[in-house]
Amino acid sequence: MREIRLYDSLSGELRRLETREAGKVRIYACGPTVYAPVHVGNARPFVVFALLRRFLEQEGYEVTLVENITDVNDKIYDAAREEGVSSDELAGAMSARYILDTDRLGLGRPDHEPKASEAIPGIIDLIEALIDAGHAYAAGGDVYFRVGSFPAYGKLSNRTLEEMVQSEGDEARAELKESPQDFALWKAHKPGEDTSWPAPWGAGRPGWHIECSAMAERLLGLDFDIHGGGLDLVFPHHENEIAQTEAARGVPLARIWMHNGMVRLDEEKMSKSVGNMRLLRQALDRFGRDALVMYFIAGHYRQPLSFSPEALDDAARSVERIREFGRRLDPSAPGPEALEPFLKRFYDALADDFNTPAARAALFDWVTEGNRRLDSGQQLGIGGFAEVLRSIGMEHLLDPTDDAPDSVAERLAGEREAARGEGDYATADAKRDELAALGWEVRDTAGGPRLVRRA
Numbered sequence: 001m002r003e004i005r006l007y008d009s010l011s012g013e014l015r016r017l018e019t020r021e022a023g024k025v026r027i028y029a030c031g032p033t034v035y036a037p038v039h040v041g042n043a044r045p046f047v048v049f050a051l052l053r054r055f056l057e058q059e060g061y062e063v064t065l066v067e068n069i070t071d072v073n074d075k076i077y078d079a080a081r082e083e084g085v086s087s088d089e090l091a092g093a094m095s096a097r098y099i100l101d102t103d104r105l106g107l108g109r110p111d112h113e114p115k116a117s118e119a120i121p122g123i124i125d126l127i128e129a130l131i132d133a134g135h136a137y138a139a140g141g142d143v144y145f146r147v148g149s150f151p152a153y154g155k156l157s158n159r160t161l162e163e164m165v166q167s168e169g170d171e172a173r174a175e176l177k178e179s180p181q182d183f184a185l186w187k188a189h190k191p192g193e194d195t196s197w198p199a200p201w202g203a204g205r206p207g208w209h210i211e212c213s214a215m216a217e218r219l220l221g222l223d224f225d226i227h228g229g230g231l232d233l234v235f236p237h238h239e240n241e242i243a244q245t246e247a248a249r250g251v252p253l254a255r256i257w258m259h260n261g262m263v264r265l266d267e268e269k270m271s272k273s274v275g276n277m278r279l280l281r282q283a284l285d286r287f288g289r290d291a292l293v294m295y296f297i298a299g300h301y302r303q304p305l306s307f308s309p310e311a312l313d314d315a316a317r318s319v320e321r322i323r324e325f326g327r328r329l330d331p332s333a334p335g336p337e338a339l340e341p342f343l344k345r346f347y348d349a350l351a352d353d354f355n356t357p358a359a360r361a362a363l364f365d366w367v368t369e370g371n372r373r374l375d376s377g378q379q380l381g382i383g384g385f386a387e388v389l390r391s392i393g394m395e396h397l398l399d400p401t402d403d404a405p406d407s408v409a410e411r412l413a414g415e416r417e418a419a420r421g422e423g424d425y426a427t428a429d430a431k432r433d434e435l436a437a438l439g440w441e442v443r444d445t446a447g448g449p450r451l452v453r454r455a
């Protein structure tokens with residue numbers, strides 16, 4: 001096993017992955033709040049942790065990955081009210097859609113995807129433990145965490161007390177709090193909210209932060225190995241998760257806190273493009289899953305990542321380069337040892353704070369060197385190339401029967417046809433060239449145009 005190092009947001013340094021139990025990695029990553037269809041930004045942590053899991057498994061670890069679905073939350077009540085449906089109905093439909101959309105990424109599912117609505121007994125237990133220990137108090141049917149009782153509060157986000165004032169979106173209830181930093185663990189039922197659960201301090205529903213503390217502990221125990229999520233969750237969500245669990249249990253929640261950067265939309269380019277590609281489903285329709293996964297790999301998980309049609313087109317071309325190289329390999333030839341250094345570079349990069357852009361560079365250097373050898377008449381086997389592709393979820397690129405035009409090619413072919421229909425031959429030619437760059441040839445047959453893989 002390689003030594004794996006990851007950047008830990010809590011200590012602010014790269015730390016060796018030292019797991020609670022030898023050979024096992026337990027990961028909890030915060031999933032979406034299901035009040036609207038998931039957008040491309042929601043897909044980033046999904047992809048990062050699915051690929052991290054593949055890498056850790058490749059290294060011989062047994063991985064348990066938990067990604068929750070927040071289906072009880074103010075945002076859901078607000079959106080349901082606006083659409084005139086029940087919050088249950090909206091959350092149910094949006095979680096189903098989240099599953100369908102992320103399934104299309106082809107990276108498998110987490111081991112557990114707990115829903116807050118199904119975790120209420122554990123949440124109530126945790127709140128009771130906090131009240132008993134003096135870290136929380138009931139007021140007006142709500143329960144608040146007493147921030148002043150936990151001196152380490154702020155250690156993750158490194159904020160001053162003034163910067164940690166928290167609002168629960170209902171200013172009328174702010175006076176129930178002992179201090180403006182205190183945050184809600186339980187919210188009393190309000191008129192118009194259509195879900196509530198009985199609790200010792202009154203009917204209501206949990207606050208967002210306590211949901212994750214309770215679900216993580218139930219499925220992974222305490223002091224588990226990696227807690228992840230988007231950088232936008234550091235404060236208050238993760239700061240509060242740490243406070244709740246450590247105050248109640250006296251043990252750290254997790255060993256390493258891993259945060260992914262945000263996806264930034266290039267608004268200018270987006271406004272010129274067709275359709276709303278901000279939604280994961282539409283981005284998948286337009287660019288296909290391979291291009292989308294390749295796009296995420298191109299950026300380091302900790303950095304922001306710009307989302308634009310150009311970035312996705314680039315990613316689609318990269319995928320085609322791999323596919324074309326794969327087609328030149330001879331499955332019956334031995335994997336050449338001379339290409340082994342690329343394999344090592346690939347995995348070493350992943351072991352170094354999961355540096356996917358450096359791993360991707362090693363992969364493409366491998367393709368370049370491999371193509372050079374093939375051009376000079378050498379035969380190359382598949383060797384470690386299949387293993388590397390598996391670790392990024394692209395092993396199917398080596399399958400010669402995987403010849404169905406993807407959605408990108410279909411779209412371009414459609415656009416070419418439309419342009420020809422309007423007599424706009426310049427555009428039609430440009431679309432044909434784009435298809436050629438992606439490895440497709442358009443053959444005009446009696447039955448209409450047909451896409452054929454270029455030899």
Ligand SMILES: [Zn+2]
Binds near residue numbers: 029030031212237
């Ligand atoms: Zn969470």
